Amino acid sequence: xxxxxxxxxxxxxxxxxxxxxxxxxxxxxxxxxxxxxxxxxxxxxxxxxxxxxxxxxxxxxxxxxxxxxxxxxxxxxxxxxxxxxxxxxxxxxxxxxxxxxxxxxxxxxxxxxxxxxxxxxxxxxxxxxxxxxxxxxxxxxxxxxxxxxxxxxxxxxxxxxxxxxxxxxxxxxxxxxxxxxxxxxxxxxxxxxxxxxxxxxxxxxxxxxxxxxxxxxxxxxxxxxxxxxxxxxxxxxxxxxxxxxxxxxxxxxxxxxxxxxxxxxxxxxxxxxxxxxxxxxxxxxxxxxxxxxxxxxxxxxxxxxxxxxxxxxxxxxxxxxxxxxxxxxxxxxxxxxxxxxxxxxxxxxxxxxxxxxxxxxxxxxxxxxxxxxxxxxxxxxxxxxxxxxxxxxxxxxxxxxxxxxxxxxxxxxxxxxxxxxxxxx
Amino acid sequence: xxxxxxxxxxxxxxxxxxxxxxxxxxxxxxxxxxxxxxxxxxxxxxxxxxxxxxxxxxxxxxxxxxxxxxxxxxxxxxxxxxxxxxxxxxxxxxxxxxxxxxxxxxxxxxxxxxxxxxxxxxxxxxxxxxxxxxxxxxxxxxxxxxxxxxxxxxxxxxxxxxxxxxxxxxxxxxxxxxxxxxxxxxxxxxxxxxxxxxxxxxxxxxxxxxxxxxxxxxxxxxxxxxxxxxxxxxxxxxxxxxxxxxxxxxxxxxxxxxxxxxxxxxxxxxxxxxxxxxxxxxxxxxxxxxxxxxxxxxxxxxxxxxxxxxxxxxxxxxxxxxxxxxxxxxxxxxxxxxxxxxxxxxxxxxxxxxxxxxxxxxxxxxxxxxxxxxxxxxxxxxxxxxxxxxxxxxxxxxxxxxxxxxxxxxxxxxxxxxxxxxxxxxxxxxxxxxxxxxxxxxxxxxxxxxxxxxxxxxxxxxxxxxxxxxxxxxxxxxxxxxxxxxxxxxxxxxxxxxxxxxxxxxxxxxxxxxxxxxxxxxxxxxxxxxxxxxxxxxxxxxxx
Numbered sequence: 001x002x003x004x005x006x007x008x009x010x011x012x013x014x015x016x017x018x019x020x021x022x023x024x025x026x027x028x029x030x031x032x033x034x035x036x037x038x039x040x041x042x043x044x045x046x047x048x049x050x051x052x053x054x055x056x057x058x059x060x061x062x063x064x065x066x067x068x069x070x071x072x073x074x075x076x077x078x079x080x081x082x083x084x085x086x087x088x089x090x091x092x093x094x095x096x097x098x099x100x101x102x103x104x105x106x107x108x109x110x111x112x113x114x115x116x117x118x119x120x121x122x123x124x125x126x127x128x129x130x131x132x133x134x135x136x137x138x139x140x141x142x143x144x145x146x147x148x149x150x151x152x153x154x155x156x157x158x159x160x161x162x163x164x165x166x167x168x169x170x171x172x173x174x175x176x177x178x179x180x181x182x183x184x185x186x187x188x189x190x191x192x193x194x195x196x197x198x199x200x201x202x203x204x205x206x207x208x209x210x211x212x213x214x215x216x217x218x219x220x221x222x223x224x225x226x227x228x229x230x231x232x233x234x235x236x237x238x239x240x241x242x243x244x245x246x247x248x249x250x251x252x253x254x255x256x257x258x259x260x261x262x263x264x265x266x267x268x269x270x271x272x273x274x275x276x277x278x279x280x281x282x283x284x285x286x287x288x289x290x291x292x293x294x295x296x297x298x299x300x301x302x303x304x305x306x307x308x309x310x311x312x313x314x315x316x317x318x319x320x321x322x323x324x325x326x327x328x329x330x331x332x333x334x335x336x337x338x339x340x341x342x343x344x345x346x347x348x349x350x351x352x353x354x355x356x357x358x359x360x361x362x363x364x365x366x367x368x369x370x371x372x373x374x375x376x377x378x379x380x381x382x383x384x385x386x387x388x389x390x391x392x393x394x395x396x397x398x399x400x401x402x403x404x405x406x407x408x409x410x411x412x413x414x415x416x417x418x419x420x421x422x423x424x425x
Numbered sequence: 426x427x428x429x430x431x432x433x434x435x436x437x438x439x440x441x442x443x444x445x446x447x448x449x450x451x452x453x454x455x456x457x458x459x460x461x462x463x464x465x466x467x468x469x470x471x472x473x474x475x476x477x478x479x480x481x482x483x484x485x486x487x488x489x490x491x492x493x494x495x496x497x498x499x500x501x502x503x504x505x506x507x508x509x510x511x512x513x514x515x516x517x518x519x520x521x522x523x524x525x526x527x528x529x530x531x532x533x534x535x536x537x538x539x540x541x542x543x544x545x546x547x548x549x550x551x552x553x554x555x556x557x558x559x560x561x562x563x564x565x566x567x568x569x570x571x572x573x574x575x576x577x578x579x580x581x582x583x584x585x586x587x588x589x590x591x592x593x594x595x596x597x598x599x600x601x602x603x604x605x606x607x608x609x610x611x612x613x614x615x616x617x618x619x620x621x622x623x624x625x626x627x628x629x630x631x632x633x634x635x636x637x638x639x640x641x642x643x644x645x646x647x648x649x650x651x652x653x654x655x656x657x658x659x660x661x662x663x664x665x666x667x668x669x670x671x672x673x674x675x676x677x678x679x680x681x682x683x684x685x686x687x688x689x690x691x692x693x694x695x696x697x698x699x700x701x702x703x704x705x706x707x708x709x710x711x712x713x714x715x716x717x718x719x720x721x722x723x724x725x726x727x728x729x730x731x732x733x734x735x736x737x738x739x740x741x742x743x744x745x746x747x748x749x750x751x752x753x754x755x756x757x758x759x760x761x762x763x764x765x766x767x768x769x770x771x772x773x774x775x776x777x778x779x780x781x782x783x784x785x786x787x788x789x790x791x792x793x794x795x796x797x798x799x800x801x802x803x804x805x806x807x808x809x810x811x812x813x814x815x816x817x818x819x820x821x822x823x824x825x826x827x828x829x830x831x832x833x834x835x836x837x838x839x840x841x842x843x844x845x846x847x848x849x850x851x852x853x854x855x856x857x858x859x860x861x862x863x864x865x866x867x868x869x870x871x872x873x874x875x876x877x878x879x880x881x882x883x884x885x886x887x888x889x890x891x892x893x894x895x896x897x898x899x900x901x902x903x904x905x906x907x908x909x910x911x912x913x914x915x916x917x918x919x920x921x922x923x924x925x926x927x928x929x930x931x932x933x934x935x936x937x938x939x940x941x942x943x944x945x946x947x948x949x950x951x952x953x954x955x956x957x958x959x960x961x962x963x964x965x966x967x968x969x
Contacts, residue, residue, distance in 0.1 A: 002825050003882075058799065114789040115623065143617060175797070180805070184798025217617075218799040222792040227482065238923045242916035249915045253908055290858035290931040293920060294865045297935070300916075301869060301909045305876065308905040336872075336879045343821060343875075344868040347814035351864070354813065356806035358474075358799070362861065 004338060008331045012378055013323040013386050019379035023268060026372075030275010037278060041232075045278055048285035048361075049221050051235070053228035055104040055117040058087070058219035059125065062187045062212075064098050073124040079104060079117065087357055098185075099218065114222050122217075129214045138213035139206070140178070140185050147171035150209045156201035170197050174206075184216045235289045242293065243267065246300055254307055257388045262303045265381035269299045269372045276368045282361040291362045295369025298344065302337060302377035309333050310382070322389050330378045341374040430959060433952045441839060444846040468849035472856030472930065473612060473793070475807075477800035479619040481611040482602055482791035483626065489785040490577040491570055492521040498545065498563070499524055505544065511537050522565040524549075529559055537561075578607055580784045585609065587780035588625050603925060608790065617796055621773070627787050629743035630777040632694040632716075634760070635664075637737035637749050639685035649683050660688045664739070666746025667764070684746050686739050691729055696722030698758075700778040702771035705763060712771035714762040716778060723758035731755040742774075807860055818871055826878055828968035832953045833874035836945040840870045843941035848934065858931040866938025869909065873946030877902040878969055891967040895954045903947065910939045 034044035049056050059065075067084055074082050082104045086097035104117045137146070151167040159166060177195045178186050189207050192198050243263050251259035270292055277284055309329035317325050330337075348370060352363035448468055455461045473480050495518050502524070503516050514528035529537050541551050541563070548569040554560040578601065586599045594613050602610035613622060638661050643649035649663050650656075657663065663683045698719045705711040718726055730738075730752050739749040740762050747764045766774065819837070822830035844866060848855060881898030889897060913935065920932035958967075 058796075060798070115620075115792055118792075141617070143615070176801075179796075179798040179801045183802070184796060216796065216798065217794075218796040220792065220794040222789075224790040227790045234923070234925065235928075238920055238928060241919040241923055245915045245919045246912050249912050286927045287857050287861070290861045290927060293916070293928070293931065294861050297865050297913045297916065298868060300912055301872060304909045304912060305872075305905055308908055312901070332883070333879075336875050339825070339875045339879075340868070340872040343818050343871050344864075346817055347864060347868065350814040350817065351807075351810040354806060354810040356802055358803045358857070359806060359810070362857070366861075366864070 003335065005335045008334050010327070010331060010334075012327050012330045013383060016383035016386070019375075019383060023272070023376070023380060026272045027268070027275065030272055030279055034275060034278040045274060046281050046283050047228075047232065048283040048288075049103070049223050049228070050286045051228050051232040051284065053223045053225035055115075055121075056219070056221040057102045057118060057121045057217060058099065059102065059215050060099040060184050060218050061215045062098070062185045063214070065100060065215075067100070069128060070100070070102075070124070073128050074102065074121065076127070077120040077124045079120055079124065081105060082121075098183075114224060118220055118222060125215060136209065136211035139189075139210035140213045140216040142175065142210065144168070144171050144175055147175060151202070151205070154205040154209065156205040157199070170202070173197060184218055185214075186212060188212075231286065235286070239270070239289075239293065239296070242296065250304070250307075254311060257385055258307050261381045261384035261388070262300060262307070264384060265303055265376040266296050266299045266373070268380055269295060269369060269376050272372050273365055273368045277361075277365070280364075282364050285361060287362045288365050291365035292369070295366060295373050298341075298370055299373030299376055302341070302374055303381045305333055305336065306330055306377055306382055307385075310385075322393075323386050326382050326386050330382060337374060337378070341370055345370045427959065430952065430955055433948075434956060437839075437949050437952060441842065444842040447846055448842070448849060469845060470852065470854045471800075471804070472854040472859065473614060473800075474795055474857045475800050475804050475855065476614055477617065477795045477797035478612065478614040479616040479622065480791070480793040481613075481619065481623065481626075481789060483609050483611065484788045484790050485578055485581045485607045485609065485783075486785045486788060487574045487577045487607050488521055491565070491573050492518070493785075494573055495521060495524060495565065498549070502526070502545070502563075505540060506537075509536060509540060511540070519562065522570060524563040525554060525560065526563065527554075527557065527560045529561065531559055534559075574607065577784045578609075581787070582609060584630075584781050584783050585611065585626055585787075588628075588777060589613070589622065591776045591780060592622060592625060594622070615797070617794060619792060619794055621769075623789065623792070625773050625777060627789075628773070628777045629783055629786065630694060630780065631743050631782040632692075632697070632762075632778055633690035633741040634692040635686040635688075635690050635739050635741055636733060637684060637739050638687050640737060642682040642684055644682065646683055649685060653685075657685070661685055662688050664741055664744060664746050666739070666741075666749070682746075684739055684749060686741070686746075690741075691738075692718065692722055692726060692760075694778060694782045697778055700775040702766070702768065702775045703761075705766075711763075712766040712768050713764070714766070714771050714775045714778065716760055716762070716775075718758040718760075720758075727755055727757050803857065807857070811860070811863070815867065818867070822871070822874070826969055828957070829878055829881075829954075832950055832957075833871070833878070835953065836874060836950045837867065837870050839949055840866065840938070840941050840945040843944070844934070844938045847937040847941070851933070851937075853933050854930065855934075856927055856930045858927040859934040862931045862934030862938060865913075865935055866942060869913070869939065870942045870946060872909070873902075873906050873942060874950065876905055877946065877950065881967070881969055885967065885969070891961070891965065892958050894967070895951075895958060899947065899951050899954075906943065906946065910943055914939055 034040060037044040067086070070084060071082075074080070074084075082102050085101045085103065087099040087101055102121055104121075148168050148171040151171055152163060155163070157163075157166070173195050174192060177192060178184065181194075182191065186192070189203060189210075189212065192203060192206065243266065246266075247259040247263045249259075250262050273292065273295065274284070276282075277288075282288075306329055309332055310326055313325050313329050313332075314322075317328065320328075345367070348363050348366035351359060352367050355363050449455060449461045449464045451464060452467070453460065453464070455464055499516055499518055506513055506516065511533045512528075512530045513526055516524065516526050519525040526537075538551065541549065545563065548566060549563040550566060552562050552564065554562045582599065582601065589597045589599055589611065594616055596614055598610070598612040600610050602608040611622070611626070613619065616622065638658065643652065643663075646663055662685075664686050665681050665683055667682065696718050698717045700714055700716040702712050703715050705713045733752050734754060735751060737749045737751050739746045740760070741747070742762065747762050762774070815837075819830075819834045822833045822837075824830070826833060841863075844863065847853075848859075853859075877898050880902045881894050884894035884897045885891070917932040917935045917939075920928050921936070924932060961967075
């Protein structure tokens with residue numbers, strides 16, 4: 001049997017002061033960054049477009065674009081304040097950044113059509129790269145339907161009325177090649193020869209009907225300012241409601257102090273993770289909120305496993321001090337804690353390294369969150385309960401509530417145990 | 426094997442087979458790998474963030490409909506007061522929900538009150554206007570406002586639905602969004618360029634045919650007012666439009682022109698039977714929209730045009746005059762809208778006219794378009810990373826817990842299968858936040874197994890025999906697993922209740938995953954252990 005720990009015997013509660021200090025330090029570092037950069041609503045937390053409103057246009061080019069030229073073309077459209085951020089794809093090491101995200105603040109005029117800025121960005125791009133010609137539309141902008149139309153009309157396979165859905169299938173595979181293998185921008189029609197079913201006549205009719213545009217729009221996000229502010233508020237409320245729900249459930253299953261400690265610990269995890277987002281400037285989007293909620297789930301899970309053990313041990317080890325019971329519980333669950341957290345950490349680390357640009361901020365939240373969440377279950381939640389019990393009971397141990405169905409608890413326990421327990425069976 | 430155990434094993438096998446069949450063997454039984462893929466793609470729908478497509482959130486300006494109701498009431502009330510010979514100074518809209526009636530003759534107050542109660546009493550409240558004797562305020566009731574808002578939202582939703590459906594896009598979603606603020610969500614999977622959809626949605630589509638009261642046009646509203654001595658003739662209004670005439674050289678006059686039209690329309694968009702784009706007969710490079718009227722409208726339109734031969738009739742679209750042709754003869758049931766239309770704009774206008782007018786204007790709050798290549802990127806990266814991490818976890822479990830690890834791996838795979846099955850059954854869409862839910866599920870699945878296994882090891886260390894250690898391990902870990910899972914489900918419940926869009930998707934995936942997890946980590950895993958124990962002699966060692 002492989003074992004990570006053989007009967008660990010660590011005095012966790014003796015190190016509580018160190019843990020509290022460490023947490024305080026992490027909180028201070030992160031939130032100093034938040035406040036130095038303008039506070040939680042003033043830019044200290046780098047909100048994505050989801051929460052602040054604005055326009056993002058993600059453009060992928062066939063060749064690495066000239067950013068200066070792009071900037072001056074945007075200025076000519078009155079978009080001088082736009083931010084151009086190069087995106088590199090980690091999956092291909094050493095690849096040039098062929099992709100940029102052009103971000104614009106939301107314009108003040110409420111009556112202005114929402115997509116004005118997008119249209120201006122497109123105009124600027126067309127000024128530099130030339131506009132597609134009406135007789136030869138851009139292949140990189142073709143949709144399955146339009147490609148199917150052209151193929152059916154040209155009929156390179158001479159299928160006439162027997163075509164059925166052959167051209168539809170062909171159009172689908174051609175565009176699948178463009179989007180998956182060529183990353184959305186095809187640079188040479190001859191590359192399509194690799195696609196199953198693309199014969200020389202098909203290729204030549206494609207060449208006759210289409211031109212190859214030098215860029216493609218990968219993603220457009222336009223969010224009105226009202227929506228952004230509303231979503232931000234909603235995300236905060238939803239998280240608070242979820243925490244309150246957990247607090248009530250844990251209080252019901254254990255005791256109020258356990259619920260409070262668990263929620264405080266989880267709250268601490270979220271705050272530290274947000275601090276890291278500010279420090280390293282990862283954008284907080286709706287997806288990141290989902291990641292934060294995931295980490296709330298994980299951290300809570302770890303905490304409850306330890307609490308559960310405390311509850312159980314408290315019934316068995318009546319003679320020991322409460323701090324010793326907690327220490328023992330943490331030690332007994334330690335290999336489980338390390339195993340589970342280690343495995344999940346590995347999972348999200350893979351996601352962070354391989355998940356590509358879209359998943360990066362999301363998996364970053366989980367990478368940080370799982371480390372902090374695991375730590376907080378024994379470093380914050382458990383010591384908080386011990387501190388409360390010591391304060392209420394002047395040093396003697398206190399049992400967890402009996403809601404789990406214990407009938408073993410007698411009334412002969414030390415008075416201190418009962419003082420803080422609040423309820424007994 | 427005891428009969429009980431046999432039934433359990435059969436039940437688990439049936440669940441596995443059913444899930445697999447539902448996910449890949451349906452609707453047509455697959456005979457090739459491609460068909461398996463097709464079936465799977467048919468069952469598991471991807472969200473727009475993974476599939477590519479356009480997501481729009483728009484707001485219906487319902488207060489416009491309320492204001493319109495108030496305006497119409499002002500018109501009707503004015504007519505009614507005149508008909509009953511009740512004298513008054515002025516009837517006007519004070520704001521969107523209030524009408525001010527000034528200086529009613531005190532002698533006719535009772536007649537006025539009766540009129541209001543009889544005709545408007547169910548929708549309007551009558552009260553004295555503050556600080557103005559003999560004047561009264563009509564207030565639109567809250568219930569009536571809510572009614573107008575609801576009708577407007579439903580009508581807008583239906584109209585937008587008809588318009589989008591007519592564009593022929595694949596599987597569009599049009600639904601109310603959120604619980605307040607009159608928002609509508611439109612999702613167009615696979616649509617990379619929403620410009621046209623946005624245009625078609627936003628078009629008011631309110632067509633009116635009105636008689637031109639004054640053959641000349643004016644360059645501004647002021648100009649028109651001056652020519653009429655400051656007051657427009659009763660029952661008329663000024664409507665802007667493009668210049669009607671062409672100069673001798675044939676170039677159109679530039680700038681706005683104002684037409685004096687009769688207020689009441691002869692024909693509105695509701696009277697249309699069909700509308701179709703056609704090449705302009707006079708100028709083949711342009712397009713026009715031809716429409717025909719319903720039989721009922723045609724019965725009105727025929728006599729009307731006969732009586733007004735040689736007068737002009739304006740074609741007004743969204744409060745703008747498109748053209749004002751002279752009525753040359755009796756027209757039964759058809760007409761045309763000419764203007765500077767290309768084939769596509771004419772096509773879209775015809776579509777909008779067929780679909781009907783919007784009851785209020787539309788404002789866009791949010792537009793997101795994910796191109797197909799970005800969606801493909803996200804899927805590829807997400808799937809690669811998930812598969813790799815799943816493999817790492819499984820290999821680790823096998824090495825660390827040996828044969829029992831195989832048990833955990835099986836439970837994990839079954840967990841994923843059941844999760845996917847329920848996602849498919851509820852028609853839920855898999856989004857990026859949904860993948861977060863899947864990851865959390867996998868994490869908690871691994872955790873449940875680790876909890877149980879560590880517990881069994883502890884019991885073994887304490888000297889228990891294999892069967893009793895397994896029993897004790899499951900018993901003791903059971904409460905912990907229930908507590909962790911219920912806590913997470915409670916939070917997911919709140920997320921579902923108060924969250925929107927992506928957060929809801931996360932909550933749904935998570936809840937299903939956790940329920941599946943309790944089943945696999947406790948029921949399935951325990952059954953496998955029991956099976957293993959039944960094959961083993963009493964003193965044998967458990968491979969854990």
